[in-house]
Amino acid sequence: QVQLVESGGGLVQAGGSLKVSCAASGRPFNQATMAWFRQTPGKEREFVAGINFDGGATSYAESVKGRFTISRDNAKNTVYLQMNSLKPEDTAVYYCAQDRHNPVLIKTVVDEYDYWGQGTQIRVSL
Secondary structure: OOEEEEEOOEEEEOOOOEEEEEEEEOOOHHHOEEEEEEEOOOOOOEEEEEEOOOOOOEEEOOOOOOOEEEEEEOOOOEEEEEEOOOOHHHOEEEEEEEEOOOOOOOOOOHHHOOEEOOOEEEEEEO
16 A cells, blocks of 8 residues: 655745655555645645656646746655745645556546645745
8 A cells, every 4th residue: 555645844935935745655656657736625636746757757737837846756755846936825735646557647637646645734925
């Protein structure tokens, strides 16, 4: 069974930076596409960024392009999300997800991902 554990969330002022991590265990990490999603109350979970099995390809939501960077360290079984120039609208619970079927392709749909972390809250204040 795969376990994903996020860390690094918190409160940050608008314009600031934050880096969150997701540590994975339970199956070969280097064979899976990883992604970050986020969700706010009353809204559907939305794709933020994804990275394929070896980090050779990444994908971002338009709303975070140029501000967020996803990366992975397969030796540490960890995926990261570096968030810069944060805005109040980035406030959400951020979830790490793993797609066990598509190591190369980066899907942006919630249902394509098989495993999820518990989420980490990020709040961006004015």
